Amino acid sequence: MKNWSNIFVFLFLLNINLFGQDGISGYVHIEDPQRWGQTVYLSQIQLEENTNTYNTTTIASTLLTKDGFFAFDKNLFTSKDHIYKVQLNPISAEEKNKLSDKIKNFQLFILSKKDTIHFTKGERMFGEYTTNNTADLEWQKLKQFEAKYENLTDDFDPRQYLIETKGYVKDSLQILLVKLIGIKKLDDQNLLEKDAKANPEYYLSFLKELKSSELDPSTYAYLENKLNFITQEIVNHKYKVSLWVNGATSLVIILLIGFILKSRRTKKVLAPIPLSKQEKAVKNLIISGKSNKEIANELFISLSTVKTHITNIYSKLNISSRQDLLLKK
Incomplete structure (x- = not known):
């Protein structure tokens, strides 16, 4: 009896240890299994300029169990926060065309090697999830804020969106990676370039903060490239304005000197000293x-x-x- 008890304890501890090695675990809900593949793909995300999509690099895949369970080992992740995506693809290209606009077959999140995320069973393919990653928890708050802008209409006011979104990103978000995601939303609406030109000091200060952080430089490379281009435009514009101002000033000085000389000559002609x-x-x-x-x-x-x-x-x-x-x- 004592041996069985020891075996039970050993298996229990082994099960905890094995579960503890999973960075991602959870369930996928599939309404029409015959239309979907059985492989869940894990990708790392890179933010890119002027696109509503993400550049993805697949780093792992795993098969679903019969009850829709899947898991990815913690060793797939790094010690730094990154944006990741889990995705389940339709069984064929034909099914992909039919289902692409109807079902959200992926989920984005932030994770590191130190954290875990667990997807619970639900009505959506990738339902609600729990996580202990601080950055992802803040990203969820950003998503809630942005939800009111998801269904944009003809009444959409880009100026008001810019003011409110930048204000939220600047004042409410504390984690740099999530701030970067918020700024990416401005770029998706083609508002980032306009705002960066109007407020270059804010964005250059933010970029400096990113460079001094532990974030992977590839995470904010797109923003750095965009700001380099914008600041160069600003420098060129200031240089052109300076040339114009200097030229205009020189012209004014020349005209003023000419006017003074002409006035003196005119004075001599009009008012000669009379002879006694x-x-x-x-x-x-x-x-x-x-x-x-x-x-x-x-x-x-x-x-x-x-x-x-x-x-x-x-x-x-x-x-x-x-x-x-x-x-x-």
Whole structure:
């Protein structure tokens, strides 16, 4: 009797140990078994730019038991959180075309080697599940928030969607991978590029936070590539604006200098310094051909005074010789 008791305890502990090695376990509900295959596929997901689908890489598969049970070992996963998908495919391409729009034959979730997820029996193919992965629990909250936008109508307001979704992602989500998924939703609605150009500091700060985290760089590679392209566009735009501003400033300066010079010339032309009565008399005698000595004798002034008057005349009329004065008369 004691031996049987020991065997029972051993088998019980062995069963716990074996169950504990399953990262994923649970049941699949199939209404028409003849239309579906019996293999469940496990894929790792990569987020990609501008697409409502996901890039999947199949990493394992397992057959369903008679009662629809399946499981995947923990060793298939890494110590870091990743997005995964379990999927059951129709038995043929013809059945796939018939069933693709009617039944959701997959489930997305976040998991790591440290966590477990269990699918309970339900009315859907992959029904409700329980998990101890913190990131996936937060993702479920994000899904509940996004549910009101699932059936978009003609009244859909992209601006309001952007404000509400970004606000929720920024203020309510704490886990970087889930934030990244939320931002991916903006990209699916073709709103990410517009918002990143308007708020580059926020997205560059978020990218910096991603790079300093333990997330696999491939997880956020699409966002990094998109932001590199957008920031380069911003730099190019600022450079073009700078060239335009510098060119416009230079043109304004040139026009201003030209205006000042023209104003000075106009001022000189319109407001010449008038000659005194004696200078006018000297000027008229020069024009009549008189010499300096003759001018001095005629005006009863000294020769040096005549020369002083002539110097003042040349200065006021902006000339330098008798010949200029004869041409200017």
